[in-house]
Amino acid sequence: MxxxxxxxxxxxxxxxxxxxxxxxxxxxxxxxxxxxxxxxKLTDVPSHVPTARAVRIGDVSEQAADRHLTGIGELDRVLGGGLVPGVVVLLAGEPGVGKSTLLLDVAAKWAQAGRRTLYVTGEESAAQVRLRAGRTGALADELYLAAETDLGTVLGHIEQTNPSLMVLDSVQTIGTTATDGSPGGVSQVREVTGALVRVAKQRGMAVVIVGHVTKDGSIAGPRTMEHLVDVVLAFEGDRHSGFRMVRATKNRYGPADEVGCFEMTDAGIIEVPDPSGLFTSDNADPQPGTCVTVTMEGRRPLLSEVQALVAPSATEKYPRRTTHGVENGRVAMILAVLERKAGLPLSSRDVYVSTVGGAKVTDPSADLAIAVAVASGSIDRNFPTRVVALGEVGLAGDLRRVPGLERRVGEAARLGFDLAVVPRNSREAHSKAPTMHGLHVVEVSTVAEALGVLNLARRRRPTASEEDRQRA
Missing domain, CATH: 2.20.28 (Rubrerythrin, domain 2)
Structure with a gap:
C-alpha cells in the first residue's frame, strides 16, 4: 500500500x-x-484587461441564442426545441443501439437545410459511413465527412470547413499528445471534451459528442465530462426490440425530463410520435391475465400492458417467480399483498409476469395493473370492459396517489378505454365528476376493493351454517 x-x-x-x-x-x-x-500552491494571479466589458443581463441580445431545429421532431422535443448555437451535447448509449445512425441522420437533415455540417468518425472509415448514409438516405451537399483520431487534426478540420454543427463519433477514440494516457483514458477524454467545449463556445458551433457506457449503463469516462457539456442524452433500447428512446438527464436549455421515441428499421431510425400502441396487444377484448396501465416517461404518458400467467407449481415448496420488463422485487411484494390482503392462494403456484413490446416499466403507478393482471390470471376471468388501472400498492394493501392523473386518464380516453380504476383522493378537489375526458373513473382505497370493482375478488367458501340456511 x-x-x-x-x-x-x-x-x-x-x-x-x-x-x-x-x-x-x-x-x-x-x-x-x-x-x-x-x-x-497558492500563487498570486495577475489581473488582465478583459476583452469585452461586462454588461447588464437585460442588455444581452437573445437572438444569439436562437434555436435551430434538427429536422427530427422527437429529438427536438428532448432538446427543448432544437440546438442552440455553441451548445455541446453528449449522447451515450450501449453498442449497437443506433447512436451513429441517428446522428448521421441529424447531420444530413441539418446540411439539407443549407447549413454546413462536419461529421468526424473515429470508429469507422469514411467509406463505411458513406455506405450507411446511402442506405439510410443521409446524403447532402453541405455534409462533410472526416475519419480522424487526433484532436489537433479534428480542430484543423473545423478551421477549414467552418461548420455550424459538428458530430464526433466517438470521444473515446480521439486522443491528443498534449496529455498523457491512451485514447479513451480519463485524462484524454477530459482534455478532448474540454477542447471541444472551448471551440464550440468561441465559434458558436453546436457540437454533438457520442459517448460509450459501462457495464452498469453509466457514461464511461470522468464524471467531470458530464459537467462540462450542456446537454446529456441517454439513448436506450432493447436490442431484441426495434423501439428506442432518447432521454434527457441534463439540459441547460430546456426540460431535463423529456423523452423522444424512435423505431429502428432496415432503412434507419424513424420517429414514433405516438408510441402508446407499441406496448399494448392488438386484442379488441381484454383477456384473462392482462391489464393496461399508463406510465409517465418524462412528461409523456405511455400505455403499457402487463400480462400474468398463474399455473400450478411442480414443486409447491419452491414456486417460480419469473418477470420480464418489471422489477422482480416489486412483483414479489405485490404477490405477498394479494395473498394476505385479497385472499389469493399464490404461495404454491408459479407466477410469470411480463410486459408487451419489450417495455421496461419502473413507474410505481403500475403496481395496481400488475396486481389486477395476476388476480385475473389466477381465477382465469377477464373484465367486462376495457380498463386501465393506476396506483402504487402499499404493504398494507392500500393504494397511494398517482401524480399526473389528468394526463394519464386523457391518454387512455384518447385510445378508446372505457374505465379507469384509480386511488381515492387522486383527483383535484374541484374535479369529482364520475367521468374524466369521457372516461368513467372509479376511486378505490385498497387492492381488495379494486378487485371487487372489476369482479375479480376471490369468492369465499360458505361456512356449514351458511350452507344450511341456503338449503332451508
Missing part, C-alpha cells in the same frame, strides 16, 4: 482530494481512481 506523503491524493473521476491514499473515492465511490498529485 502506498505511504502517506505531503503531496496529497486526488480522484481522477471527480476531483475529490484526500491526505492519504484510499482504494475508493469518498465522493463518487469509484474504485482505483485516487492517484498521487502535488499539493496546489
Amino acid at each position: 502506498a505511504k502517506k506523503t505531503s503531496d496529497g491524493w486526488v480522484c481522477t473521476e471527480c476531483g475529490w482530494t484526500t491526505a492519504k491514499w484510499v482504494g475508493r473515492c469518498g465522493e463518487c465511490q469509484t474504485w482505483g481512481s485516487v492517484v498521487e498529485k502535488g499539493a496546489p
Whole structure:
C-alpha cells in the first residue's frame, strides 16, 4: 500500500482530494481512481484587461441564442426545441443501439437545410459511413465527412470547413499528445471534451459528442465530462426490440425530463410520435391475465400492458417467480399483498409476469395493473370492459396517489378505454365528476376493493351454517 506523503491524493473521476491514499473515492465511490498529485500552491494571479466589458443581463441580445431545429421532431422535443448555437451535447448509449445512425441522420437533415455540417468518425472509415448514409438516405451537399483520431487534426478540420454543427463519433477514440494516457483514458477524454467545449463556445458551433457506457449503463469516462457539456442524452433500447428512446438527464436549455421515441428499421431510425400502441396487444377484448396501465416517461404518458400467467407449481415448496420488463422485487411484494390482503392462494403456484413490446416499466403507478393482471390470471376471468388501472400498492394493501392523473386518464380516453380504476383522493378537489375526458373513473382505497370493482375478488367458501340456511 502506498505511504502517506505531503503531496496529497486526488480522484481522477471527480476531483475529490484526500491526505492519504484510499482504494475508493469518498465522493463518487469509484474504485482505483485516487492517484498521487502535488499539493496546489497558492500563487498570486495577475489581473488582465478583459476583452469585452461586462454588461447588464437585460442588455444581452437573445437572438444569439436562437434555436435551430434538427429536422427530427422527437429529438427536438428532448432538446427543448432544437440546438442552440455553441451548445455541446453528449449522447451515450450501449453498442449497437443506433447512436451513429441517428446522428448521421441529424447531420444530413441539418446540411439539407443549407447549413454546413462536419461529421468526424473515429470508429469507422469514411467509406463505411458513406455506405450507411446511402442506405439510410443521409446524403447532402453541405455534409462533410472526416475519419480522424487526433484532436489537433479534428480542430484543423473545423478551421477549414467552418461548420455550424459538428458530430464526433466517438470521444473515446480521439486522443491528443498534449496529455498523457491512451485514447479513451480519463485524462484524454477530459482534455478532448474540454477542447471541444472551448471551440464550440468561441465559434458558436453546436457540437454533438457520442459517448460509450459501462457495464452498469453509466457514461464511461470522468464524471467531470458530464459537467462540462450542456446537454446529456441517454439513448436506450432493447436490442431484441426495434423501439428506442432518447432521454434527457441534463439540459441547460430546456426540460431535463423529456423523452423522444424512435423505431429502428432496415432503412434507419424513424420517429414514433405516438408510441402508446407499441406496448399494448392488438386484442379488441381484454383477456384473462392482462391489464393496461399508463406510465409517465418524462412528461409523456405511455400505455403499457402487463400480462400474468398463474399455473400450478411442480414443486409447491419452491414456486417460480419469473418477470420480464418489471422489477422482480416489486412483483414479489405485490404477490405477498394479494395473498394476505385479497385472499389469493399464490404461495404454491408459479407466477410469470411480463410486459408487451419489450417495455421496461419502473413507474410505481403500475403496481395496481400488475396486481389486477395476476388476480385475473389466477381465477382465469377477464373484465367486462376495457380498463386501465393506476396506483402504487402499499404493504398494507392500500393504494397511494398517482401524480399526473389528468394526463394519464386523457391518454387512455384518447385510445378508446372505457374505465379507469384509480386511488381515492387522486383527483383535484374541484374535479369529482364520475367521468374524466369521457372516461368513467372509479376511486378505490385498497387492492381488495379494486378487485371487487372489476369482479375479480376471490369468492369465499360458505361456512356449514351458511350452507344450511341456503338449503332451508
